[in-house]
Amino acid sequence: MDDLLWARWLFGTSLAFHIVFAAVGVAMPLMMVVAEWRWRRTGDPAWGEVARRWAKGTAILFAVGAVSGTVISFELGLLWPAFMRFAGAIIGMPFSLEGFAFFTEAIFLGIYLYGWERVSPRLHLASGLAVALSGAASAFFVTLANGWMNRPSGFAMAAGLAREVDPLAAMFSPGWAEQVLHVLLSCYAATGFAVAGIHAFFLRREPANRFHLRALSAALAVGGAAALLQPLSGDFSARLVAREQPVKLAALEGQFATERGAPLRIGGLPDAEARRTRWALEIPHGLSLLAFHDPGAEVKGLEAFPRDEWPDPVKVHLAFQVMVGAGTAMALVALWGLALAWRRREVPAGRRYLLAVVLCAPLGFAALEAGWLVTEWGRQPFAVQGVLRTAESVTTVRGLAAPFWLFTALYLFLGAVTAALLWRQILHAPRGEEVPR
Amino acid sequence: MTPAEILGAAMLGALVLYALLGGADYGGGIWDLLASGPRAREQRALVERAIGPIWEANHVWLVLVVVVLFTGFPAAFAAISTRLFVPLTLLLLGIVLRGAAFTFRTYDTPRDEVQRRWGLVFSGSSLLAPMMLGVVVGTIASGGRGSFSAFSLLTGLFAAGLFAFLAAAYLAVEAEGELREDFRRRAIAAGAAVFLLAAATAAASAREAPLVFRGLTGRAFSLPLHLATGAAALLAFAALFRRRVRLARLAAAAQVALIVVGWGASQHPFLVVPDLTLESASAPRNVQVLLAWALGAGAVVVFPCLYLLFRVFKGERPFSAIDRARDGP
Numbered sequence: 001m002d003d004l005l006w007a008r009w010l011f012g013t014s015l016a017f018h019i020v021f022a023a024v025g026v027a028m029p030l031m032m033v034v035a036e037w038r039w040r041r042t043g044d045p046a047w048g049e050v051a052r053r054w055a056k057g058t059a060i061l062f063a064v065g066a067v068s069g070t071v072i073s074f075e076l077g078l079l080w081p082a083f084m085r086f087a088g089a090i091i092g093m094p095f096s097l098e099g100f101a102f103f104t105e106a107i108f109l110g111i112y113l114y115g116w117e118r119v120s121p122r123l124h125l126a127s128g129l130a131v132a133l134s135g136a137a138s139a140f141f142v143t144l145a146n147g148w149m150n151r152p153s154g155f156a157m158a159a160g161l162a163r164e165v166d167p168l169a170a171m172f173s174p175g176w177a178e179q180v181l182h183v184l185l186s187c188y189a190a191t192g193f194a195v196a197g198i199h200a201f202f203l204r205r206e207p208a209n210r211f212h213l214r215a216l217s218a219a220l221a222v223g224g225a226a227a228l229l230q231p232l233s234g235d236f237s238a239r240l241v242a243r244e245q246p247v248k249l250a251a252l253e254g255q256f257a258t259e260r261g262a263p264l265r266i267g268g269l270p271d272a273e274a275r276r277t278r279w280a281l282e283i284p285h286g287l288s289l290l291a292f293h294d295p296g297a298e299v300k301g302l303e304a305f306p307r308d309e310w311p312d313p314v315k316v317h318l319a320f321q322v323m324v325g326a327g328t329a330m331a332l333v334a335l336w337g338l339a340l341a342w343r344r345r346e347v348p349a350g351r352r353y354l355l356a357v358v359l360c361a362p363l364g365f366a367a368l369e370a371g372w373l374v375t376e377w378g379r380q381p382f383a384v385q386g387v388l389r390t391a392e393s394v395t396t397v398r399g400l401a402a403p404f405w406l407f408t409a410l411y412l413f414l415g416a417v418t419a420a421l422l423w424r425q426i427l428h429a430p431r432g433e434e435v436p437r
Numbered sequence: 438m439t440p441a442e443i444l445g446a447a448m449l450g451a452l453v454l455y456a457l458l459g460g461a462d463y464g465g466g467i468w469d470l471l472a473s474g475p476r477a478r479e480q481r482a483l484v485e486r487a488i489g490p491i492w493e494a495n496h497v498w499l500v501l502v503v504v505v506l507f508t509g510f511p512a513a514f515a516a517i518s519t520r521l522f523v524p525l526t527l528l529l530l531g532i533v534l535r536g537a538a539f540t541f542r543t544y545d546t547p548r549d550e551v552q553r554r555w556g557l558v559f560s561g562s563s564l565l566a567p568m569m570l571g572v573v574v575g576t577i578a579s580g581g582r583g584s585f586s587a588f589s590l591l592t593g594l595f596a597a598g599l600f601a602f603l604a605a606a607y608l609a610v611e612a613e614g615e616l617r618e619d620f621r622r623r624a625i626a627a628g629a630a631v632f633l634l635a636a637a638t639a640a641a642s643a644r645e646a647p648l649v650f651r652g653l654t655g656r657a658f659s660l661p662l663h664l665a666t667g668a669a670a671l672l673a674f675a676a677l678f679r680r681r682v683r684l685a686r687l688a689a690a691a692q693v694a695l696i697v698v699g700w701g702a703s704q705h706p707f708l709v710v711p712d713l714t715l716e717s718a719s720a721p722r723n724v725q726v727l728l729a730w731a732l733g734a735g736a737v738v739v740f741p742c743l744y745l746l747f748r749v750f751k752g753e754r755p756f757s758a759i760d761r762a763r764d765g766p
């Protein structure tokens with residue numbers, strides 16, 4: 001493999017690793033705050049127990065998130081110096097503001113985790129809220145930076161250099177709101193469902209455990225609400241892509257020919273040589289309808305673009321199917337849960353429903369990773385859509401296989417230890433009779 | 438001041454704070470590695486208590502320097518990342534292992550051998566990270582392209598020694614009784630080591646880093662800056678000998694701050710010696726102006742929050758230099 005490929009693998013692996021902890025860092029504090037707030041309001045110590053145990057897990061995940069994020073901030077320069085020389089001034093602003101969000105996040109997390117006995121209940125709860133808000137703010141800012149790479153704006157090109165840079169216009173590139181919404185929801189949906197799945201698993205063994213019941217209800221409330229909204233937000237995102245990155249849309253959908261009334265393809269395998277997508281379930285006019293809200297609208301196919309500007313339609317299409325499939329399943333389970341809760345006026349905890357929640361536990365993170373791959377692969381061969389190619393961005397340093405293996409081994413190690421420590425915490429969750437009353 | 442100078446000063450300020458706060462956290466890790474004597478266990482426990490709630494916040498100063506550098510001076514960021522690929526990668530390795538192992542140790546089983554294993558990773562990486570940080574600084578300042586010269590390696594050792602000295606001075610304030618004596622003695626020993634390393638680094642700079650040497654000796658501000666640094670060092674020693682630990686902490690912090698400022702001043706106006714200056718590496722002016730305002734606004738939010746953090750975990754007078762009777766052993 002050449003160094004460009006190693007650089008892409010290293011960067012992609014680092015982000016795929018970081019994003020898991022980042023998503024947890026966005027959503028978990030909110031869930032902790034909900035649990036602590038219920039505890040302070042109702043005096044039910046089971047809620048307090050939920051908040052404390054979640055906080056312990058979050059401490060581990062947050063530390064790994066912070067160090068892996070630091071790696072990425074350096075890797076921007078280590079791997080893509082030409083990209084940063086070009087883009088640093090244009091999109092540095094959201095990264096800089098993100099820096100302040102990191103500060104408030106880390107400060108108040110310190111107070112939250114170590115301050116149970118040191119600060120007043122009010123300040124403690126407020127610190128939790130500050131962590132939740134700062135986490136969302138970090139995701140907000142970093143997504144703005146990514147949005148600019150998809151839909152560059154706020155500068156003019158002259159002789160290969162950016163002129164007339166307007167950092168605010170670059171920060172709020174067209175469609176920023178759609179993307180930010182989708183990313184934030186994905187953090188809550190993925191984390192909420194993963195946590196709900198764990199507690200549902202234990203509830204199937206011990207149905208009346210009040211600790212797990214409380215935890216399930218808070219996790220499902222956060223995760224379910226986000227999962228219900230996610231398809232709607234995904235529709236906004238898809239229409240944004242259709243408008244701003246037609247070549248990405250074509251790859252997403254395995255659409256080769258430009259046509260009116262294009263079908264929606266579910267599943268299937270694009271074949272770039274034969275220029276068609278085989279074995280897909282086709283819903284007539286579906287794509288035109290979804291992407292442009294008009295069954296007869298024209299959808300540009302990959303063939304409308306030069307061959308050397310195509311992303312790989314196989315990878316992009318398949319990743320997109322994974323995301324949408326997982327998202328649909330989660331939304332249906334959330335809807336089912338809502339109906340059950342509505343009828344019985346309590347957390348849905350029947351065995352069949354719990355099983356569905358357990359099965360959905362990994363789907364949120366699968367969708368989140370797949371969605372990012374759609375975005376990043378779908379933008380290739382460009383680092384900045386239509387402006388700067390990935391191949392032009394890469395460093396001149398050779399031998400990038402070494403850092404790739406170094407960091408991959410490091411991530412595997414950190415991932416395994418984190419999983420083992422969390423697993424042990426989970427096994428020590430209170431049994432029915434141990435839950436304080 | 439031009440916007441570029443304001444941002445340069447802000448980065449230097451953030452680096453000073455990183456050295457004073459994040460640097461001391463690394464130093465704490467080094468004392469974990471060197472814990473010894475009948476109170477080795479208590480020494481480690483104190484280090485863990487002292488840095489647990491604050492290290493993540495302290496670490497953000499470094500992230501801030503990185504983002505300000507690539508926003509305000511993208512060409513310098515690109516050049517540094519390319520030229521210093523190897524030490525920066527090792528620095529990252531140290532940063533990741535330090536933070537992760539520290540947290541894993543806190544939440545893993547309290548069994549001795551498990552704790553010792555994590556402790557070893559934590560303390561070893563606490564030594565690796567400042568060493569690499571020093572190598573990076575040494576290489577940037579000397580205009581080196583490859584990395585590891587004798588000068589840059591000495592700078593690395595110097596940085597590690599300095600952080601250990603700082604940490605011992607801080608820990609002496611937070612400890613009590615015999616434990617305070619342990620760290621007071623360690624601070625004195627580390628201070629002596631810092632002195633020797635400083636001399637060796639200066640000597641190496643005369644041979645391998647003429648630009649640094651000239652910056653250190655030949656500028657108008659060189660002499661007053663050296664005098665002030667020396668005075669802070671002497672004060673720190675005197676206070677340590679007289680068991681005025683809070684005063685010693687302040688003097689040690691002043692010494693470290695002056696050293697970082699001295700480095701910045703000696704290479705001014707270069708960001709990356711010998712080819713990139715504050716001016717030539719600058720992003721467009723309007724970007725820098727906006728960034729400076731953003732930093733100002735951020736500071737208004739962050740400093741009060743930081744004060745709160747230290748107030749909660751470091752007692753009522755977190756930064757005071759006055760030793761009261763009840764602080765004494």
Ligand code: HDD
Nearest residue numbers: 179183186189231234237238327328364367368371372375
């Ligand atoms: C829990 C995670 C999750 C779930 C359930 C979904 N998504 Fe998603 N999706 C993401 C997580 C995600 C993401 C990881 O957050 C992405 C990557 C980049 C981005 O902006 O969001 C994303 C990107 C993304 C894009 C590309 C945006 C771009 O490249 O600019 C589209 C078109 C969709 N999504 C559409 C959908 C649809 C129609 C869904 C229907 C159910 C859906 N997503 C569910």
Ligand code: HEM
Nearest residue numbers: 021022025026062065066069070072073102135138139142
């Ligand atoms: C893909 C989208 C991303 C999201 C949603 C995200 C979000 C977050 C969040 C919520 C945190 C703090 C919580 C935690 O540690 O778990 C965090 C940490 C961090 N992230 Fe990311 N991030 C993303 C990508 C990036 C990128 C591209 C960079 C590179 C600049 C980056 C740099 C960092 C850094 C430096 C930290 C550590 C901050 C600290 O020391 O506390 N992140 N990220």
Ligand code: HEM
Nearest residue numbers: 008012015016019080083145146372376377380383390393
């Ligand atoms: C967790 C989510 C993300 C994943 C999994 C991811 C994955 C990837 C992958 C795999 C590549 C290499 C392209 C390829 O191999 O085809 C890439 C490129 C890149 N991504 Fe992402 N990415 C994520 C989020 C982000 C975010 C939030 C940012 C910035 C704010 C970002 C910035 C970049 C940059 C700068 C490149 C390289 C561009 C260049 O080629 O110069 N990514 N990403």
